Amino acid sequence: ISFFPSLFLPIPLSLFLPLSLSFRKHNDYQWQDGQPKVREIKSHSGKTVEMKCKAEGRPTPLVSWILANLTQVRGHYSGPRVSVTPEGTLLINQVSVYDRGHYKCIASNPAGADTATVRLQVVAAPPGILEAKRQQVQAGVGQSLWLPCTAQGSPQPTVHWVLYDGTAVRPLKPSVDPRVSVFANGTLHLTDTAATDSGKYECIVTSSTGSERRVVTLTVEKRDMAPEIVEASHRRTEVMTRMGKTTVLNCSADGHPTPEIIWLLPNGTRFTGSPDRGSRQHLGNDGTFVIYNPSKEDAGKYRCAAKNSVGYIEKLIVLEVGQNIVSLSCCCLSSPLVV
Numbered sequence: 166i167s168f169f170p171s172l173f174l175p176i177p178l179s180l181f182l183p184l185s186l187s188f189r190k191h192n193d194y195q196w197q198d199g200q201p202k203v204r205e206i207k208s209h210s211g212k213t214v215e216m217k218c219k220a221e222g223r224p225t226p227l228v229s230w231i232l233a234n235l236t237q238v239r240g241h242y243s244g245p246r247v248s249v250t251p252e253g254t255l256l257i258n259q260v261s262v263y264d265r266g267h268y269k270c271i272a273s274n275p276a277g278a279d280t281a282t283v284r285l286q287v288v289a290a291p292p293g294i295l296e297a298k299r300q301q302v303q304a305g306v307g308q309s310l311w312l313p314c315t316a317q318g319s320p321q322p323t324v325h326w327v328l329y330d331g332t333a334v335r336p337l338k339p340s341v342d343p344r345v346s347v348f349a350n351g352t353l354h355l356t357d358t359a360a361t362d363s364g365k366y367e368c369i370v371t372s373s374t375g376s377e378r379r380v381v382t383l384t385v386e387k388r389d390m391a392p393e394i395v396e397a398s399h400r401r402t403e404v405m406t407r408m409g410k411t412t413v414l415n416c417s418a419d420g421h422p423t424p425e426i427i428w429l430l431p432n433g434t435r436f437t438g439s440p441d442r443g444s445r446q447h448l449g450n451d452g453t454f455v456i457y458n459p460s461k462e463d464a465g466k467y468r469c470a471a472k473n474s475v476g477y478i479e480k481l482i483v484l485e486v487g488q489n490i491v492s493l494s495c496c497c498l499s500s501p502l503v504v
């Protein structure tokens with residue numbers, strides 16, 4: 166006993182045409198009697214299109230497809246890009262705009278035949294970015310960073326970066342900040358990073374088919390660093406002055422956490438910047454030690470010490486006060502902090 170093929174009728178032979186794209190969830194489309202057996206699907210170029218055509222009947226129907234170029238293919242067919250599975254599913258790999266058109270599924274057995282049509286639309290895919298769309302990056306002060314942004318697509322997309330402060334930087338174009346540049350391949354290069362460079366960096370890829378973005382959140386941290394005295398009176402300094410002329414001993418230090426500056430005077434007094442009222446001595450914010458109206462009693466060994474939780478360093482300065490000159494000599498001693 167055999168039955169004439171029919172689409173979606175409550176008789177033993179019927180043709181079901183579930184359509185799906187490789188980048189979508191599968192959807193089963195079933196047409197009721199009287200509705201046109203034509204469906205439309207859309208795909209981006211470069212994707213894989215999957216068209217399912219399931220036929221039922223006795224004897225088991227044979228499924229074949231007529232492609233958009235009018236080529237007919239049957240089950241178990243396998244070509245370079247187009248194939249048909251034993252179940253009748255039509256697969257098109259790396260679909261392009263040349264594949265758009267009408268595809269007809271034909272189910273037949275000795276009792277008859279039935280057809281259903283798929284209209285395929287292929288549109289150019291928006292540009293893509295090879296790297297992760299969101300990324301967290303941590304760096305230390307003074308480092309160099311390379312943040313890649315590899316654009317893909319046809320037509321070839323353009324790339325530019327928007328920095329944390331809103332500044333736009335394009336490949337091979339000079340930047341307002343000489344520490345920042347973008348290579349031809351889209352990689353953002355940052356040199357001599359500072360804590361103020363922390364923030365969001367956005368790579369934007371654009372073409373006529375759309376755009377894509379990649380956001381890198383950069384955190385630049387100051388890492389613990391032992392104190393380092395960066396400015397001090399020269400190892401041997403002679404200043405021609407009359408007795409009573411103001412004398413300045415230089416001592417400023419870098420480090421993280423910010424080091425504390427302490428001066429040890431010749432008489433053993435620790436001077437931290439809080440002198441008695443009317444004192445002839447003063448400690449500046451930059452660590453400089455000022456002596457107003459110096460006399461011979463101010464001569465001696467002065468030690469500038471910089472200290473934080475990581476370490477300790479000091480400078481020894483010898484001050485000689487004469488009738489006409491003030492001479493300074495210094496040397497440096499340092500050691501890790503012993504807790």
